[in-house]
Amino acid sequence: MALTLFNTLGRELQPFKPLNAGKVGFYGCGPTVYNYAHIGNLRAYVLHDVLVRTLRRRGLGVTHVMNITDVGHLAGDNDEGDDKMVRSAEERGKSVLEVADFYTRAFFKDIGRMNISMPTVVCKATEHIPEMIALITRIEEGGFTYVAGGNLYFDITKFPAYGELARLRLEDLKAGARTGVDENKRNPHDFVLWFTKSKFENQVLVWDSPWGRGYPGWHIECSAMSIKYLGETIDIHAGGMDHVPIHHTNEIAQSEAATGKHPWVHYWIHNEFLVLDKGKMSKSAGGFLTLQSLVDAGYDPLDYRYFLLGGHYRSQLQFSYQSLDGARNARKSLLDRIKALADKAGGLPDFEGSDAPGGTASLPVSLIEGKAGDYRNAFDKALDDDLATPRALAELWGLLRDSSVPAAAALSVAFEMDRILGLNLAEEVERQRAPGEGNNGANRDLIDEIEALIAERAAAKKVKDFAQADGIRHTLKERGIILEDGPRGTSWRQG
């Protein structure tokens, strides 16, 4: 069976065929860095990670691009409300860039702790203003825009395919409610490409443009950066369900209006929401849970990863501490079972870290046949079936519980499965079996801290913030930790 994915465009399961043999261009909408990521946001990034790891296991080279939104995102995705970054900076008495910098680092710390692989390219909106201006110019030249009240708008009536992704009907859109809508808009669903008339007197991040000094609308960054790093058509674009009717709908309109290419994105993948008992979790409404709040309550970030894998990405997942306890216990039993198998097999088999490598490398598949091979094939089949992680987890459990599978074979296949699940099974068991060994004698808290700093440094390097990256290396050196960069990432030792 080939990998099939549920494509929001068409609302059906479709076999995945890359545009270029052996390669996949994937764009996943990244965070708006005005606050910490909440645990719902992390659901989206775990899905992106599982998708990338699955594609790589199928031998495909994946270029994964993630944006960092540090300008232009207003409280309402449809240009209404305050600028999220400006509001957050005001509340905290910091500059917008300080806020962006702080929460970008916090985000990558969470990504590292959740064992989410780093994207191939991480790109900040504020560093791609020329690309956005160039793209808006192409859209304008095609006759899709108008200027009103000092802002440049996209005119959705000029783009007949508008709303296809979300199955919006143009007639309904024209008649759409106007309450609270920017009065410059000819149609309530038109959207801003470039603001020159800032709603906020203290808008500090502004740039010169053909339309005057100002700043970009939110949606244009994803079109501009995806075209820059992945070309004018791409294989897969992902984000949360909330992005279907506005953000992704507008991204499509902009990109296709500029390039004339249809479809711009071949597969649209959307995750359902993580919900609390009380309903939706949102950053702007406050009262949300962060990964750190789970850590402070005594959970390991990988307990939360396990919890997320237990739900299919297209179903709503209800968060409760009771369910998280269930995930924690299950992960502990998993590690205990592996320890028992390792004792039986006389040790752990050689393994390479379960992190999917960056760039275009594919993951090797072992030659193990027989019963263990059957579990591995069933595991792969589950992922081929629209990334059915709950079934994949069940196959892992089946394998580990099946006493007719030789211990060594069970362990090899379990670690192979973990290259997709990303639960760091081998590393965790090794750590528990020989505390101090293999970790340079450091304790778990210190190791976590060092690993988080290494993840932060990798993130800083991705966004070419070499001063920050060198600063982290220096800070660790002062504490006697030496970093060594190699082809498989950064390792460390006590020097």
Ligand code: AMP
């Ligand atoms: P933001 O940082 O608000 O731009 O959102 C980052 C990503 O998280 C987007 O793909 C959102 O669609 C997604 N998202 C937001 N809230 C949730 C939630 N409660 N559950 C799952 N995904 C979410």
Ligand code: ZN
């Ligand atoms: Zn986006």
